[in-house]
Amino acid sequence: MSLVKVTIDQIEVEVEAGTTILNAARIIGGGVVPPAMCYYSKLEGSGGKCRTCLVKVAQGSAKDPRPMPKLVPSCRTLVQDGMVVQNITSPEVMEARKAITEFLLINHPLDCPVCDQAGECHLQDLSYDHGLADTQTVEDRRTFAPIDIGDKIKLHMNRCILCYRCVMVADQLTDQRVHGVLGRGDHCEISTHILKAVDNDFSGNMIDVCPVGALTDKTFRFKSRVWFTKPFDAHRECTKCSGKVVLWKKGDEILRVTGRKNKYGELEEFICNDCRFEHKEPNDWQIEGPRKIERHSVIGQNHYEKL
Amino acid sequence: MAQQILLKNSDVPGLASFEVYRKLGGYASIEKTLKNFTPDQVTDEVKKSGLKGRGGAGFPAGMKWSFLDKSTSNPRYFICNFDESEPGTFKDRHIGQLNPHQLIEGMILGSYALGARTSYIYIRGELFYVLRIIEKAIAEAYANGFLGKNILGSGYDLDLYCHPGAGAYICGEETALIESLEGKRGNPRIKPPFPAIVGLYDCPTVVNNVETIANLPWIMNNGAEAYAAIGVGNSKGTKLISACGHINKPGIYEIELGLPVEEFIYSDEYCGGIRNGNKLKAVVAGGSSVPILPAELILKTAKGEPRLMSYESLAEGGFETGTMLGSGGFIVMDETTCIVKNLLTFSRFYHHESCGQCSPCREGTGWMERILHRIENGHGTMKDIDLLVSISKHIEGNTICPLGDAAAWPVASAIRHFRQEFEDHVKLQKCPLSK
Incomplete structure (x- = not known):
């Protein structure tokens, strides 16, 4: 594989040809990594939609x-x-990013105090970094009633930023497409077509890829704020998936099971619904140890390792 | 009388039928081309003619063809973009409805030049009656040996299909059109790769506008030099202009590029002046998405030269004092027009038609419409005017496809040239022109 040199914010890095700018920046790490609300390395065809990762190319290449x-x-x-x-x-770039953050928020309900995603929400992180302190909108926001996607997933369309990640998960998991986008423009709606439930062993991963609180786990809803729960790496024997998960515990009680995410919030592996929804007893799992959460400031403050 | 290429025989009764079209010399270019020209020679001919894309962007057609990836053994596709839905533009419908065979003849020439064995006419869903006319014409062309296997014994095969869209403006964007043609949701693709490399069914594809394609038979019959002799500067040939608004004679006119704008608006041969002898206030020269210009800037450039109907002259002065020829939707407004209300109508359209894929366009178009609605109805503030400018600036250039730009330009230009009128709405708390 041939290596190419690229300079991002005056930091030079050598990456394989065919790498995207975003992934090159992730190799450097730290502050030069653009935020990504829709790109997801494990989902084919994702990215390009949210526009938060826009950057300026000051020089196309050495040749041109x-x-x-x-x-x-x-x-x-x-x-x-x-x-x-x-x-x-x-x-x-910073001005554009600020504008995009504002665009993403003008139809967002900002109901973080009652949203299960608060504390691990990428839109929250983005608006802490790039949002305005006040709002310039006085108009009503678009509203939808929450609906069920299958018996374990709740969809709050009001919070959705239309990143299409969940659509791509559904597309990659099943041959029979039942989940997609209806409508056009800002009245677009994520939907299982004609409210048909997504019936697939891996549908729960839609919750994990959702960058905001649009798709939430019905077995965890309103149980606890995420920063009061303590994440542990754990595994079990599973015939469908690797069985490697993160358990979110409050005391001895397992409140939630999710996949393991890296510091950019991307799942390392998709896990099955069986592991995610059906196994919440401590003796279902072999606990490996505390999980370190780097990205989300609120959870990161919990120095539970010492407990 | 100006040279007529597209409208020449449009008064002849029954032009849409094969017999009449053939009697008037139709399909002669196919006989000539398939016998005497190689595909590359056709491309060269189109390049030499200086024909530019008539859909709005004005990209040289021959150049676009030459980008087609010829290194793969994949099939190639030639697509006609008949998804004409820009407010103010209604020229393609005229060709499809009255002169479908000229379009089909152009499709055969284009497909031959590009080596396409299957070609599509993607027609706007609302034009279902035109679809029927074109399908009848295609059947006639098959019956007479101009489509199908071994056309005129040349060994070249071509199948042509007419496919209706489902009524989305965004499907006029070439990659959204391709997605729609593949049976998917009409979302524009992220470029690069461009359709010339990865297009329909991931194969090399060229998408051209109806009017561009309808020019091809004339070019092949009369030669590139004859075509390049019409027009001015780099704007070659003729252009259909769909003139509407407050003029005495709205309609579709074929002009030689380079006609002075003043002559086009006031001469009796074309628009015939402003209705009721009113004063001209503003013109949107190329369909709703191009910047609006006030009367003094549309008739004369900022340098004081007369403005011509050509790609270069209309664009002179950039967006500060110029505009674009665009698709040729010429909307004329007289002194009774409220610019804010007109802009609200345009913004409502772009809000409605945004596909919702990328955030600036999805959220920004709706936001602009809501603010304009407020200003027009007397609830706006001075801050809202600046906010509109800043939103349009943040949409422009930050979106996947040009729909974002198309939504932002009218807003930015209307405020640039008619700021006073926006401020009057705010001060009076109503539309100053309303009764």
Whole structure:
């Protein structure tokens, strides 16, 4: 594999040809990584939609040093040898990101106090980093009634930012497409077509890929704020999936089971609904130890390792 | 009388039938081309003619063809974009309805040049009656040996299909059109890769506008030089302009590019002046998405030269004092028009038609509409005007496809040129022109 050199915010890095700018930035890590609300490395075709990861390409490549005329989505733009990218060093990018954050929030209910995702929500993180302190909108937001997607998943369409990740999960898991997007524009709606439940052993992963609180686990809803629960790595023998999960415990009680996510909030492996919803007894699981959560500040503050 | 390429025989009764079209010299270009030209020679001919895409962007058609990936053994596709739905633009419908065989003839030439064995006309869902006309014409072309296997004994096979959309403006964007044609939701794809490399069914594809394709038979019959002799500067040939609004003679006119705008609006041969002898206030020169220009800037450029109906002249001055030829939807407004209300109508359209895939366009178009609605109805504030400018700036260039730009440009240009009128709405707390 040939290596190419790319400079992101004045930091040079060598990556394999065919890497996206976003993944090159993730190799560098730290502050130069653009936020990604829709890109998900394990979902084919994801990315390019939310526009939060827009960056400026100041030099296209060593061969053709012209800058790219518009900001480009870093999750879908491949690096070229000698490319120079500006992310946090470009005021233009930061202004665009601020605007995109505002766009994502104008139809969002901001109901974090009653939302199960609060504390591990990517939109929360994004608005802490790039949001305005006040709102410029006075209009009503679009509203939908919450609906069930299958018997274990609740959809709050009001909170959805239409990243299409859950649609792609459903697309990749099942041949018979039952889950998709209805309507157009800001009245778009995630839906199982004609309210048909998604009946698949791995449908629960839609909850884990959702960057916001649009899809939540009905077995966990309103049980606890996530920062009061303590995550542990655990596993069990499972015939359907690897059985490697994170248990979210309050005292001895297992409140929630999720897949293991890396620091960008992406699942390491998809887990089955059996592990996720049906096994909540402590003796169902072999506990490996506390799980370190790097990304989400609120949970990260829980220094439970010492307990 | 100006040179007529597209409207020449449109008064002849029964032009939509094969017999009449053939009697008037139709399909001669196919006989000539399949016998005497290789596909690459056809592409060269189109390149030399200087024909630009007539759908709005004005990209040279021959150049677009030359980007087609010829290195793979995959099939290639040629698609006609008949999803004409820009407010103010209604020229393609005219060709499809009255002169479908000229479009089919162009489709055969284009497909031959690109090496496509299957081609599609993607027609807007609302134009179902035109679909019937085109399907009848396609059947006639098959029956007379101009479509199907071994066309005129040349060994070239072509199947042509007409496919209706389901009524979405966004499917006029070429990658959304391709998605829709594949039977998927009409969301634009993220580019690159461009359709010339990865298009329909992941095969190399060229998408052209109806009017572009309908020009091909004339170019092949009369030669690229003859075509390039019409027009001015880099704007070659003729252009259909669908003129509407407050003019005495709304309709579709074929002009030679380079006609002065003033002549187009005021001469009796074309629009015939403003209705009731009113004063001209503003013109949207190329369909609703191009920047609006006030009367003084549409008739004369900022340098004081007369403005011409051509790609370059209309664009002179950039977006500060210029606009675009676009798709040729020429909307004229007289002094009784409220610019804010007009803009609200445009914004409502873009809000309704945004596909909802990327956030700036999905959220921004609706937000702009709601603010404009407030201003028009007397509930706006001065801050709202600046907010509109900032929203349009943040949508422009940050979206997947040009629909975001198309929604942002009218807002930005209306406030740039008619800010006073927005402020009057805020101060009076109502529309100053309402009774």
